Amino acid sequence: MNEVNKSVPKVDGLGLVTGAPAYTNDIAMNNALVIKVLRSPHPFAKIIDINTQKAMNLSGVECVLTYKDVPRNIVTRAGQGYPEPSPHDKYILDEYVRYIGDEVAVVAAITEKIALQAIGLIEVKYEVLRPVLDFENAENHTSMVHPETECHSMFPMGFEPDKNIACTYEMNVGSVKETLNKCDVVVKERYYTKAQAHVAMEPHSSAAHMDVQGRLNIISSTQTPFHMRRIIAEAFGMAAGKIRVIKPRVGGAYGGKQAIHGEFLVAAVTLKTRKPSKLIYTRKEVFEATYCRHVMRLDLTLGSDKEGNLKAIDMEILSDTGAYGEHALTVFMVAASKTLPLYNKVDSVHFSGKVVYTNHTPAGAFRGYGAVQGNFALESAMDELAEKLGMDPIKLREKNMIRQGETSPIFKLMGEGGEGIEMSIESCKLDYCIKRGRDIISWKSKYPRKYTNENTVRGVGMAIAMQGSGIPYMDMGSAILKLNDEGFFNLLVGATDIGTGSDTILAQIAAQTLGVATNKIIVYSSDTDITPFDCGAYASSTTYISGHSVRKTAGEMKEMIEEEGAKRLDLLTDQVIFDGEFVKSLKTKDKISLKELCEQLYYKHDQKQLIASQSYVGTKSPPPYMAGFAEVEVDLETGKVKLLDYVGIVDCGTTINPNLARIQVEGGLVQGIGMAMFEDVKYSTSGRLLTNSLMQYTIPTRQDINKITVEFAESYEPTGPYGAKSVGEIGIDTPPAAIANAIFNATGVRIRNLPITPEKILMALKGDAK
Amino acid sequence: MQCPCEKGITGGDEVKIGVTINGCQRNIDIEADEMLLDMLRKIGLLSVKRGCDTGSCGICTVLLDGLPIPSCVCYAAKAEGHNIITIEGAQKEAIDIAEFLVAEGVDQCGYCSPGFVLAILGMMKELKDPTEDDIKHYLVGNLCRCSGYVGHLRAIKKYLEVKR
Numbered sequence: 001m002n003e004v005n006k007s008v009p010k011v012d013g014l015g016l017v018t019g020a021p022a023y024t025n026d027i028a029m030n031n032a033l034v035i036k037v038l039r040s041p042h043p044f045a046k047i048i049d050i051n052t053q054k055a056m057n058l059s060g061v062e063c064v065l066t067y068k069d070v071p072r073n074i075v076t077r078a079g080q081g082y083p084e085p086s087p088h089d090k091y092i093l094d095e096y097v098r099y100i101g102d103e104v105a106v107v108a109a110i111t112e113k114i115a116l117q118a119i120g121l122i123e124v125k126y127e128v129l130r131p132v133l134d135f136e137n138a139e140n141h142t143s144m145v146h147p148e149t150e151c152h153s154m155f156p157m158g159f160e161p162d163k164n165i166a167c168t169y170e171m172n173v174g175s176v177k178e179t180l181n182k183c184d185v186v187v188k189e190r191y192y193t194k195a196q197a198h199v200a201m202e203p204h205s206s207a208a209h210m211d212v213q214g215r216l217n218i219i220s221s222t223q224t225p226f227h228m229r230r231i232i233a234e235a236f237g238m239a240a241g242k243i244r245v246i247k248p249r250v251g252g253a254y255g256g257k258q259a260i261h262g263e264f265l266v267a268a269v270t271l272k273t274r275k276p277s278k279l280i281y282t283r284k285e286v287f288e289a290t291y292c293r294h295v296m297r298l299d300l301t302l303g304s305d306k307e308g309n310l311k312a313i314d315m316e317i318l319s320d321t322g323a324y325g326e327h328a329l330t331v332f333m334v335a336a337s338k339t340l341p342l343y344n345k346v347d348s349v350h351f352s353g354k355v356v357y358t359n360h361t362p363a364g365a366f367r368g369y370g371a372v373q374g375n376f377a378l379e380s381a382m383d384e385l386a387e388k389l390g391m392d393p394i395k396l397r398e399k400n401m402i403r404q405g406e407t408s409p410i411f412k413l414m415g416e417g418g419e420g421i422e423m424s425i426e427s428c429k430l431d432y433c434i435k436r437g438r439d440i441i442s443w444k445s446k447y448p449r450k451y452t453n454e455n456t457v458r459g460v461g462m463a464i465a466m467q468g469s470g471i472p473y474m475d476m477g478s479a480i481l482k483l484n485d486e487g488f489f490n491l492l493v494g495a496t497d498i499g500t501g502s503d504t505i506l507a508q509i510a511a512q513t514l515g516v517a518t519n520k521i522i523v524y525s526s527d528t529d530i531t532p533f534d535c536g537a538y539a540s541s542t543t544y545i546s547g548h549s550v551r552k553t554a555g556e557m558k559e560m561i562e563e564e565g566a567k568r569l570d571l572l573t574d575q576v577i578f579d580g581e582f583v584k585s586l587k588t589k590d591k592i593s594l595k596e597l598c599e600q601l602y603y604k605h606d607q608k609q610l611i612a613s614q615s616y617v618g619t620k621s622p623p624p625y626m627a628g629f630a631e632v633e634v635d636l637e638t639g640k641v642k643l644l645d646y647v648g649i650v651d652c653g654t655t656i657n658p659n660l661a662r663i664q665v666e667g668g669l670v671q672g673i674g675m676a677m678f679e680d681v682k683y684s685t686s687g688r689l690l691t692n693s694l695m696q697y698t699i700p701t702r703q704d705i706n707k708i709t710v711e712f713a714e715s716y717e718p719t720g721p722y723g724a725k726s727v728g729e730i731g732i733d734t735p736p737a738a739i740a741n742a743i744f745n746a747t748g749v750r751i752r753n754l755p756i757t758p759e760k761i762l763m764a765l766k767g768d769a770k
Numbered sequence: 771m772q773c774p775c776e777k778g779i780t781g782g783d784e785v786k787i788g789v790t791i792n793g794c795q796r797n798i799d800i801e802a803d804e805m806l807l808d809m810l811r812k813i814g815l816l817s818v819k820r821g822c823d824t825g826s827c828g829i830c831t832v833l834l835d836g837l838p839i840p841s842c843v844c845y846a847a848k849a850e851g852h853n854i855i856t857i858e859g860a861q862k863e864a865i866d867i868a869e870f871l872v873a874e875g876v877d878q879c880g881y882c883s884p885g886f887v888l889a890i891l892g893m894m895k896e897l898k899d900p901t902e903d904d905i906k907h908y909l910v911g912n913l914c915r916c917s918g919y920v921g922h923l924r925a926i927k928k929y930l931e932v933k934r
Binding site (some may be wrong): 010011013014016017018019020021022023026078108113163198199200201202203249251252254280283284294424497499500501598643655657659660662663666667668669670673693694695699700702703705708 | 819916
């Protein structure tokens with residue numbers, strides 16, 4: 001019986017594709033009040049007066065809520081572990097509005113039409129304040145984005161709201177200054193990465209109702225139901241025991257549904273009216289009023305000797321967290337902690353920087369979580385160094401990169417908002433990934449460039465990347481396995497399948513451990529009343545952390561079955577084995593089938609319900625690795641780039657489900673390609689989001705994608721469940737740098753400012769011609 | 771023809787339209803500015819999902835007289851006298867295609883899938899022997915943020931091979 005490393009179809013696949021009602025808006029109560037939100041037209045303002053009377057008087061309106069009507073407890077919506085590494089800077093509703101789209105008032109009505117009409121009847125008088133719109137000038141701005149005295153951080157993180165600083169951090173290994181002085185070759189450049197919108201196809205959705213026990217039930221399209229329960233309890237000053245959070249099927253998230261969004265508002269309405277309510281964001285609201293990827297300015301300095309031995313890395317980052325500080329510290333730290341260890345042979349490393357508040361839509365978690373920003377800068381700079389050295393960029397990487405059995409001091413220095421843990425790398429097939437990718441893309445014959453005619457030129461470029469597998473000593477996964485009559489199992493997991501297929505791979509891990517077929521495992525995720533605690537779907541943790549908890553749980557269940565089987569065979573537990581079908585004597589031919597055992601357990605003799613439950617917290621975070629190769633064709637007359645081919649070779653340990661792992665990487669790659677080539681969250685000079693619909697904000701279509709080849713290295717992570725590491729994020733990391741490097745190799749033009757648009761290339765080409 | 775599933779749904783008070791939905795002739799009360807997407811969800815066809823409100827993403831695709839349209843930018847009143855098919859009314863064909871998508875693991879979050887499958891059905895009707903470029907061109911309005919699209923293409927090619 002081999003149920004892992006097998007492409008089992010997704011357990012919910014056929015149902016979802018054929019249209020089963022399964023998402024929040026499909027299962028919200030029919031009579032739910034429709035909630036609409038009055039949002040701020042100003043990037044920064046104080047509400048001086050707000051009159052809701054006319055809206056309240058409208059027939060069909062059930063309630064109108066402003067900051068005066070809801071509890072005033074300051075929280076962070078981030079949806080991370082506890083103590084939270086994001087500053088507490090958000091109220092359910094506040095008298096200050098901090099970006100265009102921030103919540104001013106909430107209307108609940110019997111129809112959407114009436115709710116919208118009521119929104120139009122709310123009269124608000126604002127004191128318009130001078131907004132902070134340029135993150136590079138946020139620190140010394142005359143306006144304070146967070147003037148409220150209650151805002152605070154749960155532990156020291158350099159939180160200085162009077163300077164618009166959400167957090168600061170600095171880390172040193174050796175002395176970069178001294179090392180750089182001794183280097184033969186130094187590259188010092190500045191890179192910019194832009195905000196990116198998640199564009200999960202299902203807009204952010206939540207619904208609430210009071211249950212028969214008078215408890216608040218929230219149905220939410222979320223990645224983190226357990227964190228949500230905690231944060232809602234804190235924001236409303238109520239007991240967590242009075243709240244139930246149900247995560248149905250989720251229509252994509254990618255980090256965008258890690259935080260709390262509309263859930264505060266459905267909770268407020270339902271607590272006030274005691275009636276069911278729902279809030280389904282419009283696409284415009286998703287763009288304007290959820291969050292996006294942190295904009296970053298990255299200053300990179302690399303130093304090496306003449307032979308290309310990298311000696312020093314200096315990375316300094318300024319990050320824009322927008323109006324609220326969700327994930328400000330951790331995303332910014334991951335930009336360093338999940339890139340710099342790639343080159344572990346250096347004498348010294350320095351990393352420092354700040355995350356600042358501005359009056360833009362907040363930034364938050366997004367697949368890659370800083371690593372993709374850091375990777376763009378570091379892996380672009382590596383190619384710039386190779387160019388200066390006159391060395392093949394692949395050779396430069398092979399000379400300096402981390403290898404199996406090695407470590408990096410950064411693992412211990414940098415963790416999730418604080419110190420990390422020492423870790424030696426037990427699985428790293430980067431060397432294979434590079435060789436294999438180089439062969440598939442035909443690097444030798446294509447590097448650096450080939451003219452296809454006088455105006456079009458092709459080039460190849462590459463980048464390597466690492467991510468992590470959960471947050472060690474912090475994030476926990478757990479599982480419950482229940483044996484039923486007839487011999488099938490319920491697997492209850494808090495792990496949050498958001499469309500990734502985690503329900504399926506967790507069932508596979510349980511099946512493998514028990515020796516049964518995957519279809520004997522009925523998975524359910526997630527419901528804070530029913531499923532055990534799990535931190536949720538983030539930080540590339542589900543396969544490694546939750547998967548491990550499932551393996552332990554299934555191992556315990558196997559022992560229970562053996563114990564009960566042995567009793568029925570008049571043997572001792574260590575004299576039998578369960579093979580998935582029978583509990584058998586190790587010596588004689590005595591055996592009892594699982595079916596017969598279940599009949600006895602549930603109906604006939606010495607009855608007993610078998611339930612196993614185990615938890616897992618990682619003691620390390622083994623990085624998945626990847627090498628990405630891009631081949632581009634550039635039109636020298638227009639600057640237009642066609643991405644001809646992308647090759648990604650991944651080491652994520654064992655692929656529990658090769659098909660699903662492959663799609664995780666392919667999907668991540670295409671999001672990274674979008675970020676590299678055209679996705680661009682743009683604001684007007686007055687702070688208005690210009691890209692607030694899918695007509696203005698473009699994500700890759702199927703016509704933008706040509707050839708993509710994804711393969712997996714044979715790799716086994718000894719600490720992972722069946723040798724697996726996580727794979728959710730790594731796919732997004734390489735495209736920005738690999739494509740930038742390919743464009744440089746094709747044209748000699750180096751773009752350090754994402755996205756790499758035809759305009760930027762053409763302007764650089766023209767600049768060069770002068 | 772008498773519709774067996776007619777529920778006499780009311781709610782709007784302005785216009786009544788006659789429309790054939792999934793093979794059943796229905797008379798449905800709608801508001802004059804109601805969108806087809808909202809009307810279909812109102813009568814319980816929950817496979818039809820909202821993605822963007824601007825006809826840009828293809829999530830809300832339904833078949834109007836056999837051809838795919840985005841129902842979020844189509845007035846319900848425009849459906850008067852036409853045949854509308856949602857995936858609830860094309861289960862057999864949908865399962866046929868779904869099996870190929872699921873076998874490839876490309877179903878992922880599933881939110882775009884019903885509209886996407888209906889667009890594939892439209893393509894099957896309109897294009898005899900589509901090339902890879904034809905497929906991409908025909909389905910370009912159906913966005914997917916999870917899969918990266920290449921798995922879709924693998925699945926559709928295998929489906930077309932079997933169909934031939």
